[in-house]
Amino acid sequence: MSEPGEPRATQIDTRVVHAGLEPDPTYGSVIPPIHQTSTFVQPAPGEFVEDYDYARSANPTRTALERALGELEGGEAAAFASGMAATHALLTAVLDAGDHLVLPLDLYGGTYRLVDKVLARFGLAYDLVDQTDVEALRAALRPETRLVWVETPTNPLLNEVDIAAVSAAAEGRNVVVDNTFATPIVQRPLELGATAVVHSTTKYLGGHSDVVGGVTVTADPLLSERIRFVQNSVGAVPGPFDCFLVHRGIRTLALRVARHTENGRAVSEWLRGAPEVEDVRWPGFGGMVSFRHPDAVGLVGRTELFSLAESLGGVESLIEVPQAMTHQSVEDSAAAVPADLVRLSCGIEAPADLIADLGRALDG
Ligand SMILES: Cc1ncc(COP(=O)(O)O)c(C=O)c1O
Numbered sequence: 001m002s003e004p005g006e007p008r009a010t011q012i013d014t015r016v017v018h019a020g021l022e023p024d025p026t027y028g029s030v031i032p033p034i035h036q037t038s039t040f041v042q043p044a045p046g047e048f049v050e051d052y053d054y055a056r057s058a059n060p061t062r063t064a065l066e067r068a069l070g071e072l073e074g075g076e077a078a079a080f081a082s083g084m085a086a087t088h089a090l091l092t093a094v095l096d097a098g099d100h101l102v103l104p105l106d107l108y109g110g111t112y113r114l115v116d117k118v119l120a121r122f123g124l125a126y127d128l129v130d131q132t133d134v135e136a137l138r139a140a141l142r143p144e145t146r147l148v149w150v151e152t153p154t155n156p157l158l159n160e161v162d163i164a165a166v167s168a169a170a171e172g173r174n175v176v177v178d179n180t181f182a183t184p185i186v187q188r189p190l191e192l193g194a195t196a197v198v199h200s201t202t203k204y205l206g207g208h209s210d211v212v213g214g215v216t217v218t219a220d221p222l223l224s225e226r227i228r229f230v231q232n233s234v235g236a237v238p239g240p241f242d243c244f245l246v247h248r249g250i251r252t253l254a255l256r257v258a259r260h261t262e263n264g265r266a267v268s269e270w271l272r273g274a275p276e277v278e279d280v281r282w283p284g285f286g287g288m289v290s291f292r293h294p295d296a297v298g299l300v301g302r303t304e305l306f307s308l309a310e311s312l313g314g315v316e317s318l319i320e321v322p323q324a325m326t327h328q329s330v331e332d333s334a335a336a337v338p339a340d341l342v343r344l345s346c347g348i349e350a351p352a353d354l355i356a357d358l359g360r361a362l363d364g
Contacts, residue, residue: 012072012184012185012254013254013255015071015072016072016185016250016251016252016253016254017251019067019068019069019071019072019250020064020065020066020067020068020069020071020247021064021068021247022064032060032061032064033061034061034240034241034244035055035059035060035061035240036240036241037055037059037240038054038055039053039054039055040052040053040054040055050063051063055237055240056232056235056237057232059237059240059243061240061241061243061244061247062079062237062238062240062243064243064247065077065079065215065238065243065244065246065247066078066079066215068247068250069199069201069205069215069217069250070217072184072188072250073179073184073188073189073190073197073217074188074190074191074217074219075190075196075197075217075218075219075220075224076217076218076219076221076224077215077216077217078215078216078217078224078227078228078231079201079213079214079215079237079238079243079246080213080214080215080216080231080236080237080238081212081213081214081236081237081238081239081242082200082202082212082213082214082236083110083180083198083199083200083201083202083203083212083213083214084110084111084114084200084214085214085234085236086198086199086200086214086215086216087110087111087114087178087198087214088114088118088234088236089216089227089230089231089234089236090176090196090198090216090227091114091115091119091124091147092119092230092234093223093226093227093229093230094146094147094174094176094223094226095119095124095146095147096123096146097122097123097124098123098144099123099124099125099144099145099146099147100124100125100126100127100142100144100145100146101115101124101125101126101145101146101147101148101149102126102127102129102131102137102140102141102145102147102148102149103115103126103127103128103129103149103335104128104129104130104131104149104150104151104154104161104335105128105129105130105131105334105335106151106154106155106156106157106159106335106337107149107151107154107155107178107330107335108151108155108178108180108326108327109322109326109327109328109329109330109335110326110329111149111151111178112128112329112330112333112335113329113330116329116333117329125144127140128333128334128335131148131150131152131161131166132159132160132161132162134162134165134166134169137166137169137170138169141169141170141171141173145173146173146174147173147174147175147176148166148170148173148174148175148176149176149178150163150166150175150176150177150178150189150194151177151178151180151181152177152178152181152182152187153181153182153283153286153288155180155181155288155322155326155343156290156322156326156327156337156341156343157281157290157337157341158181158281158282158283158288158289158290160283163175163177163187163189163192163193163194164192164193167192167193167194168193174195174196174223175189175193175194175195175196176194176195176196176197176198177189177194177196177197177198178197178198178199178200179197179198179199180198180199180200180203180204180313181203181204181283181286181288181312182283182285182286183199183204183205183253183257183286184253185253185254185257186257186285186286190217190218190219195218195220195223196216196217196218196220196223197216197217197218198214198215198216198217199214199215199217200213200214201213201214201215201246201249202214202311202313203311203312203313203314204253204256204257204260204286204312204313205246205249205250205253205313206245206246206249206313206314207249207250207252207253207256207313207314207315208245208249208314208315209311209314209315209316210245211242211245211246211249212242213238213242213243213246214238256315256348257285257286259348260286260287260313260346260347260348261285261286261287262351263287263317263346263347263348263349263351263354264282264285264286264287264288264289264346265282266351266354266355267282267289267344267346267351267354267355267358268280268281268282268289270355270358271289271291271358274358274359274362275362276293276294276295276362277291277292277293277362278291278292278293279291279292287312287313287317287344287345287346287347288312288343288344288345288346289343289344289346290322290341290342290343290344291341291342291344292338292340292341292342293340293342293362294340296321296339296340296341296342297321297324298364299342299361299362300319300320300321300342300361302360302361302364303319303357303358303360303361304357304360305317305349305353305354305357306318306319306344306354306357306358306361307319308320310325310326311345312343312345313345314345314347315347315348316347316349317344317345317346317347317349317354317357318344318345318347319342319343319344319345320342320343321339321341321342321343322337322341322343323336323337323338323339323341324339326343
C-alpha cells in the first residue's frame with residue numbers, strides 16, 4: 001500500500017489519470033462532486049473542515065485540481081482564474097518595488113504587457129534577454145535582479161532555453177518557467193532547478209478550448225505560502241466548474257500530447273517542402289509549429305480545419321498571425337515578432353486532413 005500523499009504510480013501516463021482524484025467519501029462516486037458553493041457552514045465560530053471556510057480561500061474542487069497539478073510538476077500548486085492571474089500572483093509574491101527581473105526576448109505578449117504596462121508602474125524594472133545565450137543572461141543580472149522569467153519553448157518563435165543552465169547562471173535567484181507549451185509530460189522545470197512553474201491551463205492541460213485558467217507550482221514552502229496569500233488577497237480564483245474541466249482535461253494529457261506530437265511532426269515535415277514557406281519551426285514535441293509566408297494574413301483566412309483563432313493546445317487545430325493577434329502588445333518593443341509569421345496549434349485530428357487543409361490554403 002502506498003502512504004497517503006505518496007504517488008501511486010511512477011509513470012507519468014498513469015499519474016495524469018489518477019492525480020488528485022479520490023472517490024467521494026460520502027457516496028463513493030468515482031469522480032468527486034463539483035462543490036458549487038461560495039461558503040461552508042461552521043458548527044461554531046471559527047470551526048470548519050480543513051481549509052474550507054469561504055470559497056475564495058479554498059474549495060474542495062479547486063483543492064483536487066491543485067493536488068493534481070502539484071503532483072505532476074513536483075511541488076505545491078495554486079490554481080487561478082487565468083494564466084495571467086497565475087503570472088501576476090507569482091510576480092507579486094516574489095518581487096518588491098525597486099527589484100529587477102529578466103524576461104525572455106520572445107515571449108507571450110500578455111506576460112510582457114503585464115510587466116511593462118502594469119507592474120513597471122509599481123517600481124519594477126526589467127530587461128529582455130535572449131536566454132538561449134547564457135552569457136547574455138549573466139551580463140543582464142544586477143544585484144537587484146530577483147527573478148528570471150523563462151518561457152520554453154517560447155511563444156511564438158519556439159526557441160528552446162536550457163532550464164538547468166539558466167538556473168545555474170541565476171546563482172540562487174528565482175527562476176520561473178512558463179511551462180504552458182511543453183506541459184509536465186515533456187518537461188518538469190522543478191526537476192531541472194527552477195524555483196517555480198506557471199501554466200496557462202487554458203491550453204494543453206485543459207485541452208478542449210472550453211475553459212480559461214492558470215496555475216503556479218513551487219516546491220519552496222515559503223514562496224508557496226506567499227502565493228497563497230496573494231491568491232486569497234487578490235481573489236483571482238477559478239470557479240469550481242472550471243477547476244473540474246481542467247482536472248478532467250489532465251486525465252487525457254499524455255494521450256493528447258502524443259497525438260499533438262505526431263501531428264506537429266507530420267505538419268512541420270510537410271511544410272518544409274511547401275512553396276514559399278520558410279523558417280519552419282517545431283521543437284520536437286507537441287503541436288506548436290511556426291513558419292513564415294509572404295501572404296501570412298491571406299493564408300490564415302483560407303484554412304477550414306485550422307480555425308483562425310487565438311489560443312492553442314486544444315484538440316482542434318488553430319491558426320493565427322501572432323503579430324496581428326496574440327502579440328500586438330509587443331509591437332514597438334525588442335520582443336516584436338515578424339509580420340509574416342504564422343503560428344499553428346496542431347490538434348488531434350488525422351494528420352493527412354491537416355496537411356490537405358494547409359495545402360489548399362497555400363494553393364490559394
Ligand atoms: C505561454 C503562455 N503563457 C501564458 C498565457 C496566458 O494565459 P491565459 O490566456 O490563460 O491568461 C498564454 C496565453 O496565450 C501563453 O501562451
